[in-house]
Amino acid sequence: MTRLRLGAVLVGLLATAALLAPVLAPYSPTALLDLDTLRSAPPSLAHPLGTDLYSRDLLSRLLYGARVSLAIALLAVALSVGVGTATGLVAGYAGGLIDSVVMRVVDAGLAIPKVFVALVVLALWDEVTPGAIAVILGFTGWFGVARMVRAEAASVREREYVAAARVLGVPVRRLLARHVLPNVAGPVIVTATLGVGQVVLIEAGLSYLGVGVPQPMPSWGNIIADGQHVLLAAPWIAAGAGVAIVLTVLAFSVLGDGLREHLDPRSR
Amino acid sequence: MGAGTPAFIARRLAQGAVVVFVVTTLVFVLLQAAPGDPLTVVAERVAPDALDRLRRDFGLDRPIPEQYVRYLGNLARGDFGVSLTQHRPVLNALADAIPNTLLLAAAALLVDFTVGIGLGILQATRHPSRVDTTLSAVTITLYSMPVFWLGLIFLAALGRGLGWFPAGGATDSITYASLSTVGRALDRLHHLVLPALTLGLAAAGYTARHQRSAMLEVLSQDFVRTARAKGLRERVVLLRHALRNALLPTITLAGLALPVLLSGSVLVETVFSWPGMGRLAAESIGRRDYPMVTGAAILAAVMVVLGNILADLASRAADPRLRRTA
Numbered sequence: 001m002t003r004l005r006l007g008a009v010l011v012g013l014l015a016t017a018a019l020l021a022p023v024l025a026p027y028s029p030t031a032l033l034d035l036d037t038l039r040s041a042p043p044s045l046a047h048p049l050g051t052d053l054y055s056r057d058l059l060s061r062l063l064y065g066a067r068v069s070l071a072i073a074l075l076a077v078a079l080s081v082g083v084g085t086a087t088g089l090v091a092g093y094a095g096g097l098i099d100s101v102v103m104r105v106v107d108a109g110l111a112i113p114k115v116f117v118a119l120v121v122l123a124l125w126d127e128v129t130p131g132a133i134a135v136i137l138g139f140t141g142w143f144g145v146a147r148m149v150r151a152e153a154a155s156v157r158e159r160e161y162v163a164a165a166r167v168l169g170v171p172v173r174r175l176l177a178r179h180v181l182p183n184v185a186g187p188v189i190v191t192a193t194l195g196v197g198q199v200v201l202i203e204a205g206l207s208y209l210g211v212g213v214p215q216p217m218p219s220w221g222n223i224i225a226d227g228q229h230v231l232l233a234a235p236w237i238a239a240g241a242g243v244a245i246v247l248t249v250l251a252f253s254v255l256g257d258g259l260r261e262h263l264d265p266r267s268r
Numbered sequence: 269m270g271a272g273t274p275a276f277i278a279r280r281l282a283q284g285a286v287v288v289f290v291v292t293t294l295v296f297v298l299l300q301a302a303p304g305d306p307l308t309v310v311a312e313r314v315a316p317d318a319l320d321r322l323r324r325d326f327g328l329d330r331p332i333p334e335q336y337v338r339y340l341g342n343l344a345r346g347d348f349g350v351s352l353t354q355h356r357p358v359l360n361a362l363a364d365a366i367p368n369t370l371l372l373a374a375a376a377l378l379v380d381f382t383v384g385i386g387l388g389i390l391q392a393t394r395h396p397s398r399v400d401t402t403l404s405a406v407t408i409t410l411y412s413m414p415v416f417w418l419g420l421i422f423l424a425a426l427g428r429g430l431g432w433f434p435a436g437g438a439t440d441s442i443t444y445a446s447l448s449t450v451g452r453a454l455d456r457l458h459h460l461v462l463p464a465l466t467l468g469l470a471a472a473g474y475t476a477r478h479q480r481s482a483m484l485e486v487l488s489q490d491f492v493r494t495a496r497a498k499g500l501r502e503r504v505v506l507l508r509h510a511l512r513n514a515l516l517p518t519i520t521l522a523g524l525a526l527p528v529l530l531s532g533s534v535l536v537e538t539v540f541s542w543p544g545m546g547r548l549a550a551e552s553i554g555r556r557d558y559p560m561v562t563g564a565a566i567l568a569a570v571m572v573v574l575g576n577i578l579a580d581l582a583s584r585a586a587d588p589r590l591r592r593t594a
Contacts, residue, residue, distance in 0.1 A: 012353050039467050108290035111572045115531040116565040119549055120295055123558040124302035140298075179481055197412065205535050228539075231424035242417040249412035 004262050007255025014248055018066040020242070025060035032056060032218045040234040050236040061218040062240050068219045072134045073199040078130050081140025081192045084145025085184070089176050091146070103150065109143035114202055122211050130213055133206070137199055145191055152184040186263040193256035197249035204245050220245050221241025272591065273314045280580060284573040291569040292343055295562050297337055299322025311329055338475070343566070349559035353552065355499040362545060366567070369544035372467065372537070375530045376462055378494060380475055380525060385518060388479025392514075393506060403476075412472060415532045419466040419539035436541035449559030463540045467532050471525055478521055483514040496561070516587050523579030530568050 017024065026047075027033065038055035041047060049058040055133025091102040109117075117140040125132060153176075156162055162179050170178075200220075206212030207221025208228075215222060219239040270436065285351055307319060314322065323329050327338060342349070348358035391400045427435045438459050439452070447455060486492065487510055494567060495505045534546035541547070552560035566571050584590045 100367075104286060104290050105294065106571070107287045108294050109571040111287050111291055111576075112529070112565055113531040113534075113572065114292070114569050115546075115559075116532045116549065116568050117298070119534070119553050119561050120565045121298050121302055121555050123561045124299060124305070179475040201414055202531075206533075207414060208414075208416050208535065209538060211550075211553055221414075224414075226418070228420055231420060233430055235424070238417070238420060242414065242421075245417065246409065246412045247412045250408060250412075253408055253412055268339065 002252055002258060002261075004258030007251060007253075007258045008109065008143065010247070010251035011255050013069065013235065013253055017063060018070050020061040021067050025057075025063045027217045028029040029061045029062045029064035030056065033224065039229060041239065042234070043236055049240045049252055050234070050258075052237050053230070053234075058156070058223070058237065058240055061223055062220070065091075065218040065220045065223060066240065066244065066248075068130055068197075068213055069200055069203060069221075069245075070081070072130050072137070072203050072213075073196045075131075075134035076137035076141060076199045076203075077162070077192050077195045081136065081145055082142075083139065083189060084142035084182075085149050085188060087112055087142065088149025088184075089153050089180060092150040093157055093176060093180065095154065095157070095171070106143045106146050108117070109140070110147070114140070115205060118202065118206055121162035128211065128214055130217070130219075131193075133203060133212055137202060141195070141199065145188065145195075151185045152187070153180050154193060156180045156183050173178040190256050190260045193252055193259055196235070197252035198257075200245060200248050200252075273581075276584065277577070277579065277581070280577045284577055286311065287573050288566075288570055292338075292340065292566055295565060296339055299558070299562065300332060311353055343425045348563040348566070349436055351552070353555045353560070354557075356561050357529060361548065361560065362563055362567055364475060365454070365543060365545045365548045367547060368542060369530070369533055369537070370571075372463055372533060372542060372544060372563075373526070375464035376467035376529055376532075377470065377522065377525065379464055379470040381522070382527075383469060385474025385479050385515070387476040389506075389514075391480045392477070392483035392487060394508070395480075404480075405475045407476040407480075408424040410469060411477065413470055413473075414537040415466060415470040416539050418470055419463070419536050422466055423460045434459050438543050463536050463542050466539070467536045470532060471528055474528075475521060475525070477513065481511065482517045486510045486514040516583065519583045519586055520579055522582070523576040526575040527572050529566075530571065540547045 033051065033073070035055050038047075038051050040053055041051040041055070043050045047057050047059065049062060051057055079113045087102055087106075091099045112120075118136055121136045121140065122128065123134075125213070156179060162175065165175055165179060203212055203219065204221035204224070207219040208225045210225060212221055221240035222237045227234065227239075227241075230239035231238060305323075307326065307328065309321055320329075330338075339486060345358060348362070350356065351358050351361055366398065387403055391403045394400050415522050423435060428434050440455050440459075444452060444455055492505060492510055495509045496502075500509075530546070533542075533544060533551050535548035536542065538550050539545045545568065549561050549564040552558075552564070
């Protein structure tokens with residue numbers, strides 16, 4: 001099986017699990033099933049992945065957590081790819097002062113470690129919702145895409161066929177859409193695919209720190225936080241969510257590598 | 269180093285200063301864009317008229333451009349504000365934490381590069397084979413691993429479970445003061461192992477993938493074929509001819525790895541109660557101590573900028589071609 005196909009299958013399975021969570025999950029992800037007898041119960045037939053400290057069914061939390069984590073990641077990546085592509089196209093094509101100013105902002109954005117950027121914004125956020133996290137991660141994650149698109153746009157600008165089109169009076173917007181965008185589409189798609197995995201990791205980290213997805217809504221990061229103080233007594237709590245994150249990031253990495261090989265045969 | 273190096277350093281420092289200036293502006297913009305201002309956090313505990321007075325005292329009732337100028341002026345004087353929870357200047361609190369973070373980052377970088385370069389070269393020299401395929405699966409798994417989860421596994425297994433390593437902190441809180449100099453160094457090292465291993469291994473996946481492709485690229489070049497053709501031993505071909513060239517792109521990677529390591533340090537320091545800048549930032553946000561969080565972010569960016577300059581200098585030292593063109 002090629003990497004592309006393997007990645008597509010893995011991502012497809014994940015998406016199915018997330019979409020069908022209400023059908024697949026045996027319980028409600030937030031229901032306290034029985035605080036007397038079902039706290040931190042080990043895996044059993046009734047609860048294949050066990051229960052957590054509050055007697056919530058972990059398989060159900062994991063499935064609903066997939067919806068939360070994947071929705072945040074997809075929305076954030078869509079935002080950062082959109083903003084990054086638009087900014088990069090404009091900066092690279094316009095050149096001059098606009099280009100310099102935009103690229104200094106990009107340099108600065110890349111210099112602040114990602115988790116710190118998110119913390120700065122979250123510091124003044126009163127009530128954090130999954131949508132807010134997606135917006136924050138999207139608007140603080142476009143710098144890399146912008147740099148990549150800008151480099152491509154700046155080099156395409158100098159080619160003869162673009163100069164010819166310009167002389168013929170093709171409007172700038174059409175020039176960018178017809179001649180520049182197709183050249184950057186491949187690398188952007190690859191970066192976006194790999195980016196989904198990276199956002200899943202960052203969101204999990206923020207939720208683990210307690211500043212991401214708020215309880216009782218399940219997210220893979222806050223499920224691990226639930227289990228972190230009982231790692232030896234109830235290892236199943238943190239184990240399932242950790243494996244889910246690894247598989248998800250792995251799936252998008254394999255898909256991204258596969259797409260790269262497919263779109264750019266030289267990288268094989 | 270070679271001629272032109274002082275001019276090169278001066279130019280890179282000037283560029284770095286511009287980046288840091290833009291970073292501070294970006295942080296200001298991000299704070300303005302967030303809903304609420306620094307005082308909404310205390311709003312419920314303070315009477316409305318007292319809140320207005322506080323807003324005036326902090327200058328939050330002034331126009332945004334004026335606030336921006338004052339903010340820049342304060343930063344330029346090294347005034348990062350006063351921590352809302354520690355009741356001392358943010359810079360003092362960060363100054364206590366930064367050496368611990370630098371120690372952790374340096375140790376992690378060592379683990380990252382030793383493991384990453386080692387695996388990458390092993391894979392490239394065994395390409396194509398089952399060893400290469402298996403190790404590729406290992407490195408992509410490391411790359412996909414949430415760093416705090418890896419830390420929790422080490423902590424549970426090697427810390428609390430087997431008891432080989434301490435369960436957290438940078439020093440032993442009870443015995444440290446009574447230890448000799450050598451004893452203190454060993455105690456620090458003992459506490460450093462698990463956090464450094466966690467942060468380093470999580471980053472090594474990417475380094476290994478990078479090193480593998482760099483080495484494969486070099487191994488396919490003419491000068492390697494020439495070296496083999498003239499009958500050099502394979503060891504000499506690999507180490508003297510191929511590796512020296514394949515390491516050059518990895519030096520640049522060290523600069524790029526720094527933001528990743530600092531991001532990771534927020535999580536790893538929290539897992540291992542490591543008293544560094546990352547844990548300080550993470551704790552401060554829980555307590556809504558925003559001057560501390562922004563101060564940590566700005567200083568993290570300064571470290572990244574300086575780290576990139578060092579990586580550039582190392583690249584120039586290693587690669588004469590860069591000195592000629594500059």
